[in-house]
Every structure is written in C-alpha cells, then in structure tokens.
Amino acid sequence: MRRFDNTGGMSRRSFLRSSTAAAGGLLVALYVERSAVAAGTAAAPAFPPSAFVTIGADGRIVIMVNRIEVGQGIHTSLPMILADELDADWAAVTAEIAPVADVYKDPILGMQMVAGSTATANSYRQYRELGAKTRAMLVATAAERWRVGADRCRTENSVVYGPSGRSARYGELAADAARRPIPEKVRLKEPGELRIIGKRVRRLDGRAKVDGSQKFGLDLDLPGMKTALVARPPLFGGGVKSFDDKAARAVAGVRDIFQVPLTYGGSGVVVVADGFWPAKQARDRLKIEWDLAGVERADTAALLASYKDKARRTATVAAAIGDAGAIDKLGADRTIVAEYEFPYLAHAPMEPLNTIIRYDRDRAEVWMASMSGTADHLAIAQVLGLPPAKVTCHLLFGGGGFGRRGPLDCHLAREAAAVAKQLPGTAVKLVWTREDDIRGGYYRPMFVHRVQVGIGADGKPAAWKHVIVGQSFMKDSGLPFEPYLVKDGIDHLVVEGTVNHPYTIPNFHLSADHTKVNVPVLSWRSIGHTHNSFVVETMIDELAARAKVDPIEYRLRLLRPEEKRLISSMKLLRDKTAAWRSSLPVGRALGVACGTYYGSGIACAVDVSIENGRPRIHRATAALDCGVAVNPMTIEAQVHSGFVFGLSQLVAGGAITLADGVVEQRNFDRFTPPYMADAPVEIDVHLVPSTEAPTGMGETPVPVISPAVANALAALTGKRYRTLPITKL
Amino acid sequence: MKDFQLEVNGERRTVTVDPSTPLLWVLRDGLKMTGTKYGCGIGACGACTVHLDGVATRSCLVPVSLVGARRVVTIEGIARDAVGAAVQDAWVETDVVQCGYCQSGQIMTAVALLKSKPDPSDGEVEQSMGGTLCRCGTYARIRVAVRRASSRAK
Numbered sequence: 114m115r116r117f118d119n120t121g122g123m124s125r126r127s128f129l130r131s132s133t134a135a136a137g138g139l140l141v142a143l144y145v146e147r148s149a150v151a152a153g154t155a156a157a158p159a160f161p162p163s164a165f166v167t168i169g170a171d172g173r174i175v176i177m178v179n180r181i182e183v184g185q186g187i188h189t190s191l192p193m194i195l196a197d198e199l200d201a202d203w204a205a206v207t208a209e210i211a212p213v214a215d216v217y218k219d220p221i222l223g224m225q226m227v228a229g230s231t232a233t234a235n236s237y238r239q240y241r242e243l244g245a246k247t248r249a250m251l252v253a254t255a256a257e258r259w260r261v262g263a264d265r266c267r268t269e270n271s272v273v274y275g276p277s278g279r280s281a282r283y284g285e286l287a288a289d290a291a292r293r294p295i296p297e298k299v300r301l302k303e304p305g306e307l308r309i310i311g312k313r314v315r316r317l318d319g320r321a322k323v324d325g326s327q328k329f330g331l332d333l334d335l336p337g338m339k340t341a342l343v344a345r346p347p348l349f350g351g352g353v354k355s356f357d358d359k360a361a362r363a364v365a366g367v368r369d370i371f372q373v374p375l376t377y378g379g380s381g382v383v384v385v386a387d388g389f390w391p392a393k394q395a396r397d398r399l400k401i402e403w404d405l406a407g408v409e410r411a412d413t414a415a416l417l418a419s420y421k422d423k424a425r426r427t428a429t430v431a432a433a434i435g436d437a438g439a440i441d442k443l444g445a446d447r448t449i450v451a452e453y454e455f456p457y458l459a460h461a462p463m464e465p466l467n468t469i470i471r472y473d474r475d476r477a478e479v480w481m482a483s484m485s486g487t488a489d490h491l492a493i494a495q496v497l498g499l500p501p502a503k504v505t506c507h508l509l510f511g512g513g514g515f516g517r518r519g520p521l522d523c524h525l526a527r528e529a530a531a532v533a534k535q536l537p538g539t540a541v542k543l544v545w546t547r548e549d550d551i552r553g554g555y556y557r558p559m560f561v562h563r564v565q566v567g568i569g570a571d572g573k574p575a576a577w578k579h580v581i582v583g584q585s586f587m588k589d590s591g592l593p594f595e596p597y598l599v600k601d602g603i604d605h606l607v608v609e610g611t612v613n614h615p616y617t618i619p620n621f622h623l624s625a626d627h628t629k630v631n632v633p634v635l636s637w638r639s640i641g642h643t644h645n646s647f648v649v650e651t652m653i654d655e656l657a658a659r660a661k662v663d664p665i666e667y668r669l670r671l672l673r674p675e676e677k678r679l680i681s682s683m684k685l686l687r688d689k690t691a692a693w694r695s696s697l698p699v700g701r702a703l704g705v706a707c708g709t710y711y712g713s714g715i716a717c718a719v720d721v722s723i724e725n726g727r728p729r730i731h732r733a734t735a736a737l738d739c740g741v742a743v744n745p746m747t748i749e750a751q752v753h754s755g756f757v758f759g760l761s762q763l764v765a766g767g768a769i770t771l772a773d774g775v776v777e778q779r780n781f782d783r784f785t786p787p788y789m790a791d792a793p794v795e796i797d798v799h800l801v802p803s804t805e806a807p808t809g810m811g812e813t814p815v816p817v818i819s820p821a822v823a824n825a826l827a828a829l830t831g832k833r834y835r836t837l838p839i840t841k842l
Numbered sequence: 843m844k845d846f847q848l849e850v851n852g853e854r855r856t857v858t859v860d861p862s863t864p865l866l867w868v869l870r871d872g873l874k875m876t877g878t879k880y881g882c883g884i885g886a887c888g889a890c891t892v893h894l895d896g897v898a899t900r901s902c903l904v905p906v907s908l909v910g911a912r913r914v915v916t917i918e919g920i921a922r923d924a925v926g927a928a929v930q931d932a933w934v935e936t937d938v939v940q941c942g943y944c945q946s947g948q949i950m951t952a953v954a955l956l957k958s959k960p961d962p963s964d965g966e967v968e969q970s971m972g973g974t975l976c977r978c979g980t981y982a983r984i985r986v987a988v989r990r991a992s993s994r995a996k
Contacts, residue, residue, distance in 0.1 A: 182941075184940030321942075323939060324917065324930060328876065331880065365860065463879075463941065463943040463975065463976070510942075753980065757979020780882050780886060781884070781886035786975060786977060788973065788981075790968055790972050792981040794964075
C-alpha cells in the first residue's frame with residue numbers, strides 16, 4: 114500500500130495505472146496524492162478502478178471531468194486541456210462528470226469540490242499530463258507495430274503518423290495501447306505547440322441545454338421514485354412541538370409524513386408523495402405547532418444598530434502596518450469617515466436544491482449536483498450508518514451553484530439521507546421549493562464596515578483604519594480547512610479583499626469582529642471580496658475624485674509594483690476604453706474598479722446613466738490577466754456571469770432581511786436578482802496575453818462590477834453609495 | 843383526480859391528475875417531459891415558459907383544468923418550428939448557455955417574440971426577454987443570439 118508523502122505544500126507524487134476497457138478501448142487513470150493534512154483524512158487511500166480517458170475502437174474519446182458543471186464551463190475546458198496534449202480530434206471528444214471517487218479528488222485540495230475558482234488552476238497540469246501520457250502510449254503502440262522508434266512518429270487529430278507514409282488512427286491502437294505501462298515522465302508541449310488550449314471553443318453541453326435534453330437532478334426519474342418536501346420552522350433552529358397531518362394525508366398520492374432532524378438544529382416535518390404537486394398540496398395542509406422557545410430572533414434593524422456600535426471599536430486585529438496612530442494626526446479636513454452596510458444575500462441558483470438517495474439497508478446510491486462531493490459522500494454514509502465504500506455517489510449537472518450546493522455542514526446531503534433512511538428500497542428526491550431556498554438561510558453574511566482614511570498632501574491615502582463586523586462561517590466550524598483560513602482569531606474569508614488590498618498605504622490598520630448570529634451563513638460566489646472590494650474600490654474612487662485625478666491613473670500610481678497582473682490589466686483597460694471614455698454622452702458617467710482575486714487580476718470600467726431612477730449600464734469593459742486563457746470563450750462568459758452575479762448586491766430587491774427572526778422574502782417577487790434590464794447591455798472582455806499557468810476565473814469578475822457602478826453613480830449624482838442594495842438614487 | 847386530454851407537441855395525451863395541478867407538473871411528473879423547468883412556481887422567473895396556441899405562457903400558473911383544447915408546445919417540440927430551430931441554432935452558435943437551467947424558458951420566450959415580431963428592436967427584445975431570470979447572467983449573449991436568430995429566420 115502506498116503512503117501519502119509528507120512534504121506538504123504544493124509537492125505531490127503521482128502514478129498511473131492502466132487497464133483494458135471492457136469495450137477494448139484505452140483506459141488511463143492518473144492517481145494523484147498529496148499530504149494527508151490537506152486531504153483532511155489520515156486514512157490510507159483505497160483507489161477504485163477508474164479512468165479519465167477512454168478511447169473506443171471507433172475513435173470516440175470520452176474524458177472524465179473531476180468537477181461538476183454548474184455553468185462555469187469546466188465540462189469543456191478540462192477536456193480541451195487533455196485533448197490538446199493527446200492531439201485528439203476535438204470533434205470526437207465528449208465529456209462526462211466523474212462520480213465521487215478518490216481518483217477524482219482535486220490534486221491540490223485533496224477532495225472533490227467546486228470552490229475558490231480552483232478547477233483550471235489546480236487541474237491544468239494534471240489534465241495536460243493525462244493527455245500527454247495517453248498520447249505517448251498510443252505512439253509507443255504504433256512504433257512497435259511498425260518496428261520504428263517512437264521518435265520517428267508524430268500525432269495529429271487522433272492519428273499517429275510514422276515513416277514511409279504509415280499511419281494509424283487512435284481507435285485502431287487503443288486496445289493494444291491500454292496494455293502498455295504508463296510512462297512516468299512525458300514532455301509537455303511548448304506554448305507554440307498548443308492547438309486547442311487558447312482557442313475560442315464552444316461548450317460541449319451547448320446543444321443539450323437548448324433542446325431540453327440536459328438532465329439536472331430535478332429532472333431525474335428513477336423507478337418508483339418519490340418526491341419529498343420538508344416543512345421547515347419559521348425561525349432558524351426551531352423545532353416541531355406537535356403536528357396534525359390528517360388533512361395532508363387525505364391528499365391523493367401522499368405516501369408518508371414524519372418528523373426529521375435538521376442539520377442546523379431543530380426539526381421539520383417531511384411529506385413524501387408520488388410527485389411534486391401532491392407533496393406541496395399536502396405540505397400546505399400540515400398543521401404544525403412549532404417549539405420556538407428560547408430561539409434567538411435575528412432582526413436586520415437590530416443587527417444593524419449592534420454592528421454599527423461594534424464597528425466603532427477596534428476588534429481582533431487582522432493587519433497593523435506602520436503607525437496605528439497616524440490617522441489621528443491628520444485633521445478632520447483631511448479625513449474621510451465612512452460606514453458601509455451590506456445585507457444578507459441568497460444565492461438562489463435557478464435549479465432549486467435537490468438530492469436523490471436510494472437506501473437499500475446494506476448500501477445506498479446518491480444522485481446530486483454537489484459542489485462538495487467528497488464531504489457530502491462521507492456525510493451521507495455517516496447518516497445512513499454505512500461504510501463510505503457502500504455508498505455510490507453520482508455527481509450531476511447543477512442548475513447554478515454559486516456556493517449554495519456546497520454547504521460546509523453538508524445539510525443538503527444529511528437531510529436527504531435522514532429522509533431516505535426511513536424509506537428503505539425507495540429512491541427519494543428531496544426538493545427545496547423556491548420559497549424553501551429563499552427563506553432557508555445559508556446566506557452571504559450581513560456586514561458593516563467602518564473606514565477612516567487620512568489623506569496625505571499628495572492626495573494619496575496616508576493612513577487607513579478599518580473595522581469589519583459580521584459572521585464567519587469558517588471560524589469554529591471544526592472543518593479541515595479552518596486552520597488554513599482562520600489565524601489568530603481572524604477568518605481570512607471575512608477580511609479578504611481588504612487585508613490584502615493591492616495599494617500602497619503606509620499606515621494601515623484592520624480589525625474584525627466575527628459576531629455570532631442565529632442565521633446560517635455560507636460562501637457566496639467570491640466570498641469576502643463581495644463586500645471588501647466594494648469598500649476598498651469605492652473609497653479609492655472617492656480619494657481619486659478628491660485628488661481630481663482620473664480614476665484609472667490614480668489607481669496605476671497607487672498599485673503596489675508586485676501587483677503585476679493587476680497593473681497589466683489596468684493598463685489594458687486604459688487602452689481599450691480610451692475611445693468610449695473620451696466620448697461619453699451627457700448624462701452618462703464612467704465608473705472604474707479593479708482587484709486581484711484567485712490569482713487573476715481584473716480591471717473594469719462601466720458606462721452608466723440613470724433611467725427611471727435605476728442605474729442603466731450601457732457598457733462594461735473588462736481587462737484581465739488570468740495566465741494562459743484555456744478557453745477565451747468561456748472566460749468571456751464568466752465575465753458576463755460574474756458581472757451580473759455581482760450586481761445582485763446592488764439591485765433594489767437584492768437583500769434578504771429578517772424581522773423578529775423571520776425572513777421577510779419568500780420568492781422572486783420580493784427577492785429579485787438582476788434581470789436583463791439590470792445587466793450591462795454590452796460587455797467587452799480583453800485578455801492580457803500570457804504563458805503563465807492559469808489562475809481562477811469563476812469568481813474573479815464578481816467583486817469589481819458593483820463598486821464600478823456605484824462609482825459611476827457617484828459621478829452622476831455627487832452622492833456616495835455605501836448602503837447595499839441601492840434602493841434610492 | 844380527473845382525466846384531462848391535452849395536445850402536447852402535436853400528440854394527444856391523457857393524464858389523470860388533480861384538476862389544480864399546474865401544467866408544469868403535468869408535463870414534468872405526469873408526461874416525463876422535463877425540458878420545461880420549475881424555477882419559482884409563482885410566474886416570476888419564466889423558466890417554465892411553454893407556448894399555448896403560440897402564446898408564451900408560464901406553465902406553473904396554469905392549472906391543467908384550464909388548458910382545454912389549446913395546443914401545448916414545449917422545448918422538446920419547438921425545433922419542428924423553423925423559427926424554433928433557428929433560435930436554438932443561434933443559441934448554440936453564440937454559446938449562450940452556462941448552467942442552462944433557465945434556457946428552455948429563454949428560448950420559448952424568444953421564439954414567441956420572433957414569431958410575432960421577426961425583426962424586433964433592441965427595446966422590444968429587452969421588453970420581451972426582460973422577465974425571464976438567468977442567475978448565470980447570460981443576458982448579453984441572449985441579446986446577440988436573438989438578433990442572430992432574427993436575421994437567420996428572415
């Protein structure tokens with residue numbers, strides 16, 4: 114049995130195994146290990162037989178993707194990386210989402226998950242090596258057949274070419290190639306040799322998603338499957354005192370009604386029925402008496418008052434650079450004091466949350482679009498009382514995720530398992546209605562920031578004092594990631610974007626109060642950057658305006674020299690927007706923001722007017738440096754997506770609020786994410802050319818759009834917008 | 843429970859359901875046609891949009907008992923219409939989709955628009971498409987794809 118290496122950090126060891134596929138194709142599996150610390154498990158790995166690439170005798174190439182597709186395009190870009198090194202015929206490539214298995218764990222994170230914009234960054238080399246090793250095996254097979262040296266063969270478009278005009282298609286070689294040993298080392302292509310990486314390639318899932326054939330979890334129909342809905346308590350953590358299900362059981366198609374524990378605490382009542390409608394009819398007819406005694410009733414207005422009070426005092430120090438007293442030495446006329454308010458935010462992915470489990474007493478099968486495959490798998494096994502090896506977990510396409518399909522407490526998986534355990538032999542689909550989702554917690558936390566900035570004689574920030582108040586979902590979570598993210602009492606995910614801001618500020622003091630509130634919270638696409646970057650980028654803009662310096666030039670003068678990717682992005686933005694910035698019509702204004710997120714630098718400029726009392730974004734231009742752009746078409750789509758998602762915190766109906774413990778929004782009537790008219794009419798995306806390893810893109814565009822728009826609005830109205838969402842201009 | 847006769851994508855279908863059941867759930871759970879999506883159940887997101895006698899309609903708001911003789915066309919049947927096929931092709935060419943969950947509703951809405959207004963203005967596109975929610979933010983490419991389908995269908 115192999116052991117984990119203990120070198121930690123980025124080092125890893127890998128080995129390959131091959132086996133002959135039943136269909137006579139080529140199977141290659143690359144097993145990647147890393148330190149047990151990062152993996153979060155000390156147990157010796159037991160690798161199941163598994164594969165990343167299969168080549169059929171007909172030449173069809175199936176590439177397994179070790180991440181779920183939730184819109185981010187990874188189902189196309191990881192296969193592109195592998196296919197490029199394989200010299201595959203791209204038209205013959207299809208992709209499949211890999212199930213939960215050790216072999217598919219992220220080589221850096223040590224678990225299967227979709228988080229932190231890590232997919233391309235962490236699996237770029239892995240998928241290149243997989244492609245190159247598979248190609249080498251095919252070449253070696255052909256060379257042996259032709260009795261020539263492998264160095265005399267070349268590959269192109271799924272064909273090996275040898276001397277004297279000989280050639281063999283991959284499909285003809287695959288069965289024999291699969292019996293060969295897998296090479297330890299292979300040469301990877303030089304940048305100039307890449308043929309698929311860097312091209313604008315359309316999505317492999319494009320057609321199935323326009324003809325209605327793409328199946329999501331909510332669409333799966335297993336034999337005898339039942340639909341379950343849970344009636345949840347009106348307060349987080351509340352429980353069932355008693356319930357009367359007489360009227361509910363009278364609904365045709367209802368199979369069972371019982372109480373279930375909820376992961377956050379408290380309990381609910383589950384209705385199991387033949388389909389969604391009878392389940393909903395029955396749930397509406399339940400008469401439940403809730404036990405709410407002693408349950409803390411969070412209230413937005415009260416929280417706001419309390420947070421603002423806390424923000425006036427220094428909390429746990431996150432950063433202290435230079436002279437902490439510098440701020441007090443500058444007079445009031447050289448100081449800006451600002452208070453920012455950010456509400457709770459729901460993710461509201463378009464596909465309502467759902468999990469399917471069939472529990473067969475000695476084993477179980479799961480179908481879910483989990484962003485935490487490894488953790489959810491283990492959680493389900495634990496709830497069912499089964500060894501993990503007895504639980505098969507199929508991962509599905511997700512109708513949006515944004516963090517919501519990977520809750521850290523695995524409550525989606527745990528609650529579905531608790532329900533399925535009561536119905537052995539029956540596949541049960543636990544569905545969250547949209548109301549359950551909007552009211553159900555696990556929000557981006559509410560925050561208050563208080564910032565004092567002292568302005569130097571040169572117009573640059575001479576001193577910056579900053580307090581952040583709001584919940585941490587990582588601190589005291591007990592998760593394996595906690596020691597990496599929470600240090601000296603500070604959760605990096607709360608302060609990211611401010612603690613590591615990209616500017617030169619000689620005296621800088623940041624503290625944070627990770628207050629506790631009875632509202633479950635969770636990461637929301639781009640996590641701490643959503644609020645931190647809004648504060649930093651609107652404040653920098655205010656400083657630029659006071660200094661009467663162009664907002665792009667001001668930032669270029671202030672960015673730290675080591676922010677190379679951000680500086681190159683900002684310069685590209687300056688060039689690409691020069692024409693439209695200099696010809697803005699009356700009534701329209703420029704707004705700028707930038708940042709470095711997930712290793713990538715991004716700069717954004719918007720052209721905004723006010724129409725019917727709302728911001729109208731005529732154009733948004735993005736310039737960014739994410740290293741090698743694996744698929745520029747997907748990167749462009751992620752910028753579109755990130756911008757619209759980022760605007761979620763700006764649009765008038767974009768807040769989750771609580772009154773006396775109860776969430777005030779129910780559905781998309783009162784919680785309204787951006788629709789078409791709220792989004793930029795046109796978006797243009799410009800990439801800084803690069804041969805450096807790729808970095809994250811899924812979340813990178815999210816943080817910059819709302820400060821850019823708020824900065825444009827400030828230019829239009831002369832007012833600074835520090836309370837989100839912006840309900841009044 | 844009651845029997846209802848429906849015409850879906852040109853085929854006559856019989857379903858036995860509670861008369862209050864929304865057409866959405868008749869399609870999805872009864873007829874196993876899952877291309878039409880549940881997003882909100884209150885007509886606010888448009889993911890469940892189908893055509894009733896050619897009119898874009900939110901199927902989560904229409905009880906099966908009120909469908910009557912109207913012809914139901916869903917995403918599974920829209921390719922048989924020339925405009926429907928043109929819109930789907932334009933969507934693929936423009937690489938509109940991301941998670942894809944709302945796109946059946948987007949496409950059904952776009953087809954209804956282009957059948958009534960083959961060459962809509964930008965304002966008309968925004969007005970027609972403006973009520974269909976996409977959390978992935980594919981709106982800018984939807985604008986391009988509607989324009990592309992419009993010139994293609996002409």
